[in-house]
Amino acid sequence: MTVKQISVFIENKVGGLATITDVLAKAGVNIRALSIADASDFGILRLIVDDVFAAGNALRENGNIYSITDVLAVAGDDTPGSIAKIVNVLAKEGIGLDYGYAFFAKKENLAYMIIRVEEMDKAVKVLNENNIHIADEEEINGI
Amino acid sequence: MAKRYYQPEIETMPVEEIKALQSERLVKQVKHVWDNVPYYRKKMEEKGVTPDDIKGIEDLHKLPFLTKDDLREAYPYGLLGKPLKDCVRIQSTSGTTGRRVVAFYTQHDIDLWEDCCARAITAVGGTNEDVVQVAYGYGLFTGGPGLNGGSHKVGCLTVPMSSGNTDRQLQFMTDLESTILCCTPSYAAYLGEAIEEKGLKNQIKLKAGIFGAEAWTEEMRHDIEEKLGIKAYDIYGLTESSGPGVAFECEEQTGMHINEDHFIAEIINPETGEVLPEGEKGELVFTSITKEAFPLLRYRTKDLCILSRKQCSCGRTHIKMRKPMGRSDDMLIIRGVNVFPSQIETVLLNEGMTPNYQIIVDRVNNNDTFDINVEMSQEMFSDSLGKISEKEKQLVASLKAMLGIQAKVHLVEPKSITRSEGKAVRVIDKRKLYD
Numbered sequence: 029m030t031v032k033q034i035s036v037f038i039e040n041k042v043g044g045l046a047t048i049t050d051v052l053a054k055a056g057v058n059i060r061a062l063s064i065a066d067a068s069d070f071g072i073l074r075l076i077v078d079d080v081f082a083a084g085n086a087l088r089e090n091g092n093i094y095s096i097t098d099v100l101a102v103a104g105d106d107t108p109g110s111i112a113k114i115v116n117v118l119a120k121e122g123i124g125l126d127y128g129y130a131f132f133a134k135k136e137n138l139a140y141m142i143i144r145v146e147e148m149d150k151a152v153k154v155l156n157e158n159n160i161h162i163a164d165e166e167e168i169n170g171i
Numbered sequence: 172m173a174k175r176y177y178q179p180e181i182e183t184m185p186v187e188e189i190k191a192l193q194s195e196r197l198v199k200q201v202k203h204v205w206d207n208v209p210y211y212r213k214k215m216e217e218k219g220v221t222p223d224d225i226k227g228i229e230d231l232h233k234l235p236f237l238t239k240d241d242l243r244e245a246y247p248y249g250l251l252g253k254p255l256k257d258c259v260r261i262q263s264t265s266g267t268t269g270r271r272v273v274a275f276y277t278q279h280d281i282d283l284w285e286d287c288c289a290r291a292i293t294a295v296g297g298t299n300e301d302v303v304q305v306a307y308g309y310g311l312f313t314g315g316p317g318l319n320g321g322s323h324k325v326g327c328l329t330v331p332m333s334s335g336n337t338d339r340q341l342q343f344m345t346d347l348e349s350t351i352l353c354c355t356p357s358y359a360a361y362l363g364e365a366i367e368e369k370g371l372k373n374q375i376k377l378k379a380g381i382f383g384a385e386a387w388t389e390e391m392r393h394d395i396e397e398k399l400g401i402k403a404y405d406i407y408g409l410t411e412s413s414g415p416g417v418a419f420e421c422e423e424q425t426g427m428h429i430n431e432d433h434f435i436a437e438i439i440n441p442e443t444g445e446v447l448p449e450g451e452k453g454e455l456v457f458t459s460i461t462k463e464a465f466p467l468l469r470y471r472t473k474d475l476c477i478l479s480r481k482q483c484s485c486g487r488t489h490i491k492m493r494k495p496m497g498r499s500d501d502m503l504i505i506r507g508v509n510v511f512p513s514q515i516e517t518v519l520l521n522e523g524m525t526p527n528y529q530i531i532v533d534r535v536n537n538n539d540t541f542d543i544n545v546e547m548s549q550e551m552f553s554d555s556l557g558k559i560s561e562k563e564k565q566l567v568a569s570l571k572a573m574l575g576i577q578a579k580v581h582l583v584e585p586k587s588i589t590r591s592e593g594k595a596v597r598v599i600d601k602r603k604l605y606d
Contacts, residue, residue, distance in 0.1 A: 035554040037547045039584045065556045067563075069581045070547070072556055091586050093547045097554040126555065144554070 029152050029162045030098035032080045033142065036073040037093040040066060048073060048092065055086035060171060061142055063129035074129070076101070076142060078169050098148065101163040102155060103138045110139055117158045118143075123151050133171045140168075175486070177293040177325065178286065181432050182487050186480065189431050189488060194227035196460035197435065201225045201234070203252060204466050210249045211237070211468065228435060231458060232446050237470045239272070242411065247273050252466040263311040264410045264509060274313075274410050275464035281320065283461055287408075287416030287430045288321020294421045294428075294485070295379040295404045297351055299326030304347075306340055306354035306362075307384070309333040313414025314384050318353040321416065327351070334358060337365050348376040355507050356387035356395060356403070360537030363398025377401045383408065383415050384507045386495060386604035391537060392424075405494060411470050412457050418492050421485035428489040429478075433461045436490060437469070438478055441499035452477050454499045455492065473500045503600065505532055506539045508576045512597045515543060518569045522562075524551055529588045533601040542579045543570070546588055 038044050045064070052059065052075075061076040077083045080096065087094050104110030111130060118125070128143040140163065145151045155162055176182045184192070202222045204211050214235040215221065224233055242250065251258075257277050264272040276284070297303065303322040307314030315333055322329040330343055334354065340362060343349065352359060359382050366372055377399055383406035395403045407427050408415035417434055418427035429436050434457050438447045441454040455476040458468050474495035483491065503510045516526045527546035532539060551562055563580055570578050589596045 033554075037552050037582075037584065039582075039587065044584075067556055067560055070559075070583075072554065072559075074554070091584075093549055093552045093585055095552060095554055 029100070029164060030148065031076065031101045031142075031163065031165050031168050033097045033099045033144075034075045034077060034080060034083050034087070035095050035097055036075070036087060038064070038071045038073045040069050040071055045073065048087070048090075051086050051090045051092075052077070052083055055082050057083045057086065060168060061129060061131040061140070063127075063142075065127060074127075074142075076131075076168060097144065099142050099144045100148065100151060100155075101168055102141045102143060103136075103161045103163050104141070106132060106137050106139045111141055114141055114143075114155070114160055117154060117160060118145070118151060121150070121154045123147055123154065135171065175293070177290040182290060182428075182489065184432075184488055186488050190228060192432055193435050193460060194229075196432075197228055197231065197458065198222075198225055200458075200460045200466055201468065203463075204468055207252045208250055208466070210241070210245045211235075214241075231435060231437065231469070234458075234469050236444065236456065237467050239471075239473070242272050246271070250465060250467065251275055252462070253277055253464045258464050260316075261311075262313045262316065262410055262414060272410050274413070276413075277463045280413070280462050280464050283433060284317060284413040284416060285320030285324050287413070287419075287433065288317045289324035290321075290430065291381055291404075291406050291416055291419030292318070292321050292325045292327065292351065294419055294487075295351065295381060295402065296422075297322075297325050297327055297379070301325075301327040301350045302330060302347055303327040303351045303353060304330045304332055304340070304344060304349035306332045306334055306352060306358060307415075313408065313410050314353075314355070317408070317414040317416055318381065322351075322353075337362065341365060341369065341371060344377070345371060345374040350376055350378050352377055352380040352399070352401070354380075354382060355385050356382040356391055357385060357506065357534075357537050357539065359395045359399065359403065360391065363395055364536065367398055372400065375400065379404060381406050381419070385504060388603060390603075394537065407492065407495075409457075409472060411465075411467055411472075412459050413462065417457065421483065421487055423484055425483075426479060426491035426493050428483070428487045428491055431489045434459060436478060436492065438476065439471075441471075441473075441475075449478050449480055449490075452496065455495070473498050473502060475499055501598065503530070503532060503598065505541050506576050508574065510541075510574055510576070514573050515570065518566070518573050519545065522566055522569055524548055524566070527585075527588055529597060529599065531599045531601070534603075539602065540579075541576065542581060544581045544583045544588060546585050547582050548585070551582075 058078040063074045065072045126144040130141045205222045218235045220233050258275045259278050260276040305318045309315030380403045392403045404420040406415045406419045408417040418429040420427050437456040438453040447453045455472045455474045457470050475497045476495050477493045480490045519526045525548040529544045531542040
């Protein structure tokens with residue numbers, strides 16, 4: 029029930045993001061969601077893409093350092109309070125977020141939230157119990 | 172008019188007499204080393220030289236060199252020339268693991284060292300009427316203890332401040348009306364700025380400063396002289412040959428007189444070891460001819476320099492060395508501390524990182540900045556910012572432990588460090604240290 033996220037090391041300099049997104053564009057990789065976490069000099073660019081394999085190959089060829097992480101893609105209606113509902117469910121069970129970011133899919137009219145937690149299995153269980161939809165790889169690729 | 176020399180009969184001794192004195196002392200010193208320092212004796216034997224071959228300074232070139240590697244190999248007691256019961260002090264270099272130099276002193280050695288510093292203080296106009304503020308570090312570093320001792324010998328009121336705590340420095344400087352300041356040139360510049368900022372200039376009674384342990388330019392000299400309203404003088408020394416006072420500047424401010432009754436200076440071709448004639452640029456080599464406990468013969472300083480025996484208007488006859496014009500090895504002196512790029516490589520490998528790094532040194536407002544770019548590696552990377560930051564912090568701490576000074580570490584993208592013909596450029600020194 030998890031999806032693959034690509035995390036790329038990125039230097040904090042002008043044009044850093046442009047270079048990496050160019051590399052992905054040339055490889056025909058479509059970016060579904062993107063977030064940047066930054067420290068003072070560097071950051072981690074986190075991406076959900078339609079083809080993790082192609083993205084990884086292109087980045088490696090370009091000399092980038094990256095890793096692939098399992099994350100949860102949780103969906104809610106595109107209405108006020110839907111993200112609040114998701115995070116409240118997790119909070120109630122004492123599950124803390126390492127990080128999270130959200131994106132919107134127009135076609136499905138769904139708000140997706142990508143989350144990374146320490147206890148993935150527990151989170152899946154809790155979300156299922158509360159009838160919160162967790163998207164799989166196929167669903168994300170099809171957006 | 173202040174007394175101009177601390178030991179006039181020696182400082183103005185005719186050159187021929189100095190050379191005769193050096194010859195006499197060298198012969199004695201070589202015998203002392205042969206009899207008491209097996210490490211050096213072995214080097215002499217390997218070269219087929221015995222004390223009988225050394226009849227005067229003209230034979231100096233026959234002796235083997237000593238280098239920092241020898242000091243490391245012989246650490247701690249291998250070059251000791253006196254039994255420990257006769258030694259009263261050690262001093263040590265600013266301290267880089269694995270390359271630490273420990274020098275030993277008998278009471279006699281300390282006396283002579285302090286004489287050298289007293290000559291430097293007298294040369295800048297110091298008398299028993301002066302208040303000397305010593306803002307060099309005290310402790311293992313030779314700067315504080317050396318100038319402190321010299322100041323006592325001249326009879327100055329000595330203020331043993333040590334380095335740092337700028338507010339307190341300024342308070343003593345104004346309250347006690349210090350007239351001579353001794354510290355590193357970068358700290359002098361920093362104090363000058365603080366004085367300007369606080370508008371204290373009219374309360375400062377300084378007339379002269381003795382600044383060393385770091386490379387500095389004429390431009391920096393003018394800056395310090397203007398900000399502090401003083402004459403700024405250079406002083407040279409190294410722990411291996413006692414500390415500051417091996418050479419010092421006189422009122423002419425055109426190079427430093429080497430105390431030739433204690434040290435014989437040579438300039439050699441750093442590649443071949445061949446002795447070069449006066450006036451040519453090469454590596455400075457010192458032979459200590461009066462030191463008992465740590466009698467280094469032909470010690471290679473790695474400082475590139477020129478010697479000149481041109482007559483000096485101050486009346487001193489001892490040979491002058493120009494400000495060092497660079498190094499013949501890859502050592503950097505950052506904030507007064509010796510740094511070898513190889514040490515950074517060692518730390519990176521110890522931390523399980525790839526040794527792709529670049530050192531960037533600059534001087535901003537007369538203070539050294541020290542940055543190290545480290546290329547990110549797969550081993551160090553993770554999806555967690557916190558984990559990377561932790562590793563980065565660990566790296567900074569290990570570097571500090573190895574080097575003794577703080578570096579700013581920047582993680583950069585792989586292959587982003589400038590490479591020249593395939594080789595990474597390890598050091599970018601933007602400071603203009605040498606005129």
